[in-house]
Amino acid sequence: MNAPQPSFSLSPLDIARNLAEQFAQTAAERDKAGGNPKAERDLIRQSGLLGLAIPSVYGGQGADWSTIFQTIQILARVDSSLAHVYAFHHLLIATVQLFSQPTQYQGWFEATAREHLFWGNTLNPLDKRTTARQISEHEFIFQGDKSFSSGSIDSDMLLCSAYDSSEKLLIGVIPTSREGVSFLGDWDNMGQRQTDSGTSHFEQVKIHRTELLLNPGPLSTPYASLRPLIAQLIFVHLFLAVAEGAFQVARETVSGQRAWSKSLVDQAVNDPFTQRHFAEFHVQLESVRLLTQKAIQALQQAWDIGAELTAEQRGEAAIAIATAKIAASNTSLYITQHIFQVMGARATTARLNLDRFWRNVRTQTLHDPVDYKYQEVGEWVLTGKVPDPGFYS
CATH class of the missing domain: 1.20.140.10 (Butyryl-CoA Dehydrogenase, subunit A, domain 3)
Known part of the structure; x- marks a missing residue:
């Protein structure tokens, strides 16, 4: 992906304010329409803000949490749907950093910072309809549906999860374009209408062991x-x-x-x-x-x-x-x-x-x-x- 290179002459907060000013002009109309805010998500990509939470050693901006949360807050004042999917992008970056090791996430972070990749969420640990089946020493198959998949449509990377036969939760990172991944587009709730928080479907999706977050794994330590x-x-x-x-x-x-x-x-x-x-x-x-x-x-x-x-x-x-x-x-x-x-x-x-x-x-x-x-x-x-x-x- 060859995304436009953002300008870093402005502070992250100034960039967020400029985006909010643009989003405010169409927020009421887009809320009525629902659906995927593709043009607005692309503006976020082009802004450079998707690299805020990525450590500078991997090409990101290494911002502190106060800065990240302030950018979320600025966007949410005018459009909480866009702020939601933007915020979850940073949550997913943090999830990978907390659940795995630099040797595993380095490549993902570098690509995200370089190509302005947008991460989507198909984790939802309460929904156990997606199952994991190991087919070889290094490969698994994810099969089933996952609800409340905020920001999944039009994402570039997905955080996904499934339960294996022993009821162990497995969390993985895959490209959204992975064969077998699809989205039903069935989010029609009364609020947060442009978060694409509907159902994602995994049809015999191959997950490599190197894509599973196993060390230290989900919620395994206080950190x-x-x-x-x-x-x-x-x-x-x-x-x-x-x-x-x-x-x-x-x-x-x-x-x-x-x-x-x-x-x-x-x-x-x-x-x-x-x-x-x-x-x-x-x-x-x-x-x-x-x-x-x-x-x-x-x-x-x-x-x-x-x-x-x-x-x-x-x-x-x-x-x-x-x-x-x-x-x-x-x-x-x-x-x-x-x-x-x-x-x-x-x-x-x-x-x-x-x-x-x-x-x-x-x-x-x-x-x-x-x-x-x-x-x-x-x-x-x-x-x-x-x-x-x-x-x-």
Whole structure:
């Protein structure tokens, strides 16, 4: 693949802002249409941002997690679907780094940085319909379906998984173009409509042993178990950013409105009830931002410790992230619902499509039940026990 070479004269955050400005122009219309945002994904490829999480020794930019999450947040304020698949690309890069060794992932990372490859997700460990059968010492066959395959369509590389006859989870990395891989294009949910999170199908797909992430393998050490924490912190940023985007739209709308006829003032910005709503929005957003910053710092510290990370250190990061996840979930749902209270009936017109903010976070917040984040944090508060590592905690 000969992709256009990006310019690195701008910072990653400036590049993300430029992309967001372009995506914002068509976000409402594309949300209605659904389907694959091919043109926008190509703009992300050309931007150079796909190399952010790749260490510089392999041709990437070796960015810290704060920078990566900020770029996700910038995009998600205007288009949470694109931000979702972009964020999962970085999650998959981290997954490979955590579950395998440099001798295995060096070639994948170098190709990704050089050719601006987009990674797609067909992992979903809860869906056991894809099975793995070993046919030789060095070769396996993956067969079956996998749901919630975000970003799989139009990807260049796939992270895939299957269960063998002993119920062991095998995770592999393959080119998306591998013979036998197909996508049903059946994602029609009410939110995150351009994430292509539908079903992928593996029809006698050959997986080489060298493509399986076996050393140290999935969630095998406290350090390898940072993978689900990165995923959870991605959701925190998506939720926060959507709430920020909805808040900005509401503020811009209200700034030009007259107050309700029974108000004692002329302009909506001077109405005390409107001011109270925006104060509540502001307080909730500021609270989530502070918790999110604490969670980023906890993750970065754990990441920097590396293979020597202890279970307790990993658990402390998990609590910080779970706390932010609870707050972000509640705030995003509250703000995306209540912006209509200040914008009025005209804001519900189909042309504006402002319900997309609520639909997107309502869909994404169901990825894993927030009740179990409450349980994890509550148990820690009462007993001091940190969460056990799993693909969702």
